[in-house]
Amino acid sequence: MTSPFLSVERRGRVAILTMSRPESMNAIGTLEDCDNIVDTFFQLGNDRSVSAIVLTGSGRAFSSGGNIKGMKERQGIGVLDQPDSTRANYRRGVQRATRAMLDCEIPMIAAINGHAIGLGLDLACLCDIRVAAESAKMAASFIKVGIVPGDGGAWTLQKIVGYSKAAELFLTGRTFDAAYAQSIGLVGTVVPDADLIETAVGIANEIAANSPRALRLTKKLLREAQHGRAHDVLELSAAYQAIAHETKDHAEAVAAILEKRAPNFTGD
Template sequence: MSEENPAEDVIYAVENHIATITLNRPHRRNALNWNAYAQLEAALKSASSDDEVRCVIVTGADPAFCSGDDVAEIMAGPKSFAATRSALTIVKHSPTPAAMAALECEKPMIAAINGAAIGWGMELAIYADIRIASERAKFSEMFIKRGLVPDVGGFYRLPAIVGPAKAAELMFTGDVIDAAEALRIGLVSEVTPHEDLMARAQALAARIAVNPPLALRFIKEGLTRHSYGSPREIGAWAIEAIRRLMETEDHKEGVASFLEKREPVFRGK
C-alpha cells in the first residue's frame, strides 16, 4: 500500500517515524468491506513491526472517519450474508483480525477523527491510545440498531474510557453524539477546527516520536495492562454473540430498514 496508488482502500505512508493510515473509501464514507478490513489489518501490522515507526495516526479521507461496515457488501443479500457468517465462524474463538491488529499494535496510536465514526468506525477510534476530533466528528455504537453487539472495542475499552454507565448508555441506545459531547465524557481528549485536525495530530505524533522507541513500547504495554487487561476472551465472546445474532430476524430487519431508509420494527426473534 502506498500513496502512489490512491485507488487502494487504505493508504499507508511513513514519514519522520510517523505512520499514517488513511481509510480511503470516501464514496462510501469509508465504510469497510472485506478488502478494506484486510488492508487495514495489514497496515496496522506493518506499522507495529517497522522499527522506523514510532507513532501511528489513523484517519479517514473526508468527509468521514469510518462509517462502519459497508452494509450493502457485508450484510445484505444471501451471498454477502453467507460470506460474513462464514468469516465469523472461522474467527469464532478469537477477536476479528483487524481489531486484534489494532489492539496489538506496539506503537502509540492516535485517531484523528475527521467525521463520522459509526459502528466499527467508533470501535477503530476506541482502539487508539489518544483520540483527537474535528468539530465535525460524530460517534455512535449503533450495533443495537442492526440487532447486533459491538466488536471487542465496545466491551473491552469503552467502559474504561467513559465509565461503565455511559458505555452502557451508548451501547444500549445506539445514540449519535457530537464532538462536544465526546469531549465532555472523555471519549476524545481534544476537539479542533476541521482544517486544523491533521496538523494537530501530526504535531502530537512528532512530540511522541522523538522519544526512545523501547520506552514508548513499554509505556503502551503498561497502560494496556493497567486499564484493560487481555482482550482475547471478551473478543472471542463478542464474535460468537455476533455470529448468533446474525441468524435472528431482528438483525435482518435492522439491515433491511437501513437499506430501505425506514425505521426498523424489531420483534425479539
C-alpha cells in the same frame, strides 16, 4: 485491482494511515479490507523507524463502520448463510483487524475527521489518543441495525468511558457530537476541522521525539495495566524497566539531561 483500504504516508517517525473509501464513507466491506488493516499494522509494528501512528479517514467520514448493503446481501465481513459461518467470518475478518490494532505496540492517535459510526467508532477507540474535528459525529449504533458490537467494542468503549456511559451509548445507539464526546472523556481534544491533521501529527511528533523502545514498552505496560492486578503490574513494570535501563537510548537521555542538550535517540 482494488486499492488498499489504508493508504500510508510517512512524515519522519510518524506514519499517517488514511482509510481510503470516501465513496462509502470508509465503511469496511470486505475481508480484503480487514486483511489490509492486519498487514499494515503488522508491517508498521516491525518497522523500528516508526514511533507514532495517526489514523484518519478520507472525504467526509472517519468511518461509517460496516457495510449495510453487504449485510442485506449476506456477503462481506458480516452475516453469511448461517450462524456458524457468520461467527467464523467475524473471527476471520473484523476481529483479526481488532486484534492487530490491540497488539500494535506503536502509540496510535485517531484523527476523527467526520462520522465515526459503529465499527468506525470502535476503530477510534482502539487508538490510544483521540482528536476530533468540531464537525465530527459519533455513535455506538449497532442496536439501530438490530445487532451487537461484534468487533470487540463492548470491551474497548467501556475501558475509556466506564460501564454506565458505555451501556447508555450502546443501548440507545444515539448519535452525538465532538463536544459531547470530549465531555465524557471519549475524545481528548476537539479542534476546528481545518486544524485536525496538523494537530494530530503535532501530538504524534511530540510522542515520536522520545526513545522508540521506551515508547513501545510504555504503551504495552499501559495496556496490560488496564486489566492486570496491581501486584502483577508492579512485576511487569520492574521487568520492563530492567530492559529500558539497558538501552543506549536511556544512556543518551541521561547524558543529554546532564549536558543540557537535546537527545539523539537511535532506537538502540
